[in-house]
Amino acid sequence: MKIGLYFGTFNPIHIGHLIIANHMAEHSDLEQIWMVVTPHNPLKKKDTLLDDYQRLHLVNLATDDYPKLKPSDIEFKLPQPNYTVNTLAHLRDKFPTYEFSLIMGEDNLNSLHKWKNYDMILQNHEIYVYPRVSSDLENIELKNHPKIHIINAPIVEISSTFIRENIKNKKNIQPLLPAKVWEYIDHSNFYKK
Template identity: 35%
Template sequence: MSDRIRTALLGGTFDPLHNGHLTIACSVLEQNLADEVWLIVTPCNPWKTDQKLLDDQLRYEMVSEAVKEMKGVRASDYEFKLDKPSFTANTLRRISADYPDREFILTIGADNWVKFNEWRDHKFIQANYKIIVYPRKGCEVKELPASVTLLNSPLEDVSSTIIRNLVSKGEPINHLVPESVARAIREKKLYQQL
């Protein structure tokens, strides 16, 4: 048995972070699939290079504030120092070298798992890392290899896109995001115009 700290990496633009992200993190910990969950705030999605995002540091600060009281969950700006876009395999190689005391576990949605074979260096990832797949609406996951675990987590009917659209229409989001995120969006007047 390894003495390394099992650390699940849940990457995303978190534009903004919502309750669904936190449900996934909590489910990973509750099911003892990892000792810690790091929410990796990514500067850009390699598959959505034309995506307009809030400032990296602002998104990181919102995630940090939302998880600061959550035992076992932390925000990470690790990808900020990597070349952009940072593909997952590159991030895993670098972070594993920088933190040899940790066993990193990739955490992805079922929507990403169904197209995982299109990812850059997907064979390297699957050969060297455990993977946790969380459910996504409309994505059925069939058979999984032994190194891949399907997370038993409720399906949250929320997305960052939905939240941005609600904010731009002046509709409430308090039931969809942590209170600190709702406050930051309100005080900084974020997502007012899309």
């Protein structure tokens, strides 16, 4: 099975994440998209970051109606800090019959050469890149790498930061979140302070 790994803090997950993930599931050769919830990095103090399991619950709520999208807590069990190359090695050991690919935005592709053991990632995994409005593909060498696939996906300019700020400022951002996610956030009073 060919799995696309979509990493994120998903703080919170929003319709932009779902649009990209579903587009990859429906318009590429990836059979499933695993929404990998990245744990809180203890070196970074973030008051707005919800607990790992709360964010995982929100991803569960958001993906419930999408059979090809699967929430994943795989990084919760791994040593911190999480490096993608280590997570990929762990997944290959745990699921030897699966083929894992990465899903990332153009902005991440530009900095991929700074990632730990990025050459090993490229050697062993394909990377599916979705467009960003504000991004320039400066790293032409990587853009043309045979393992990198630039996907003509819808450009979505919604950020979790924007959503959190607007909830705090009592703005109605309900259309930007899946209904179940909005209801849970509103009921739990998340991001209001």
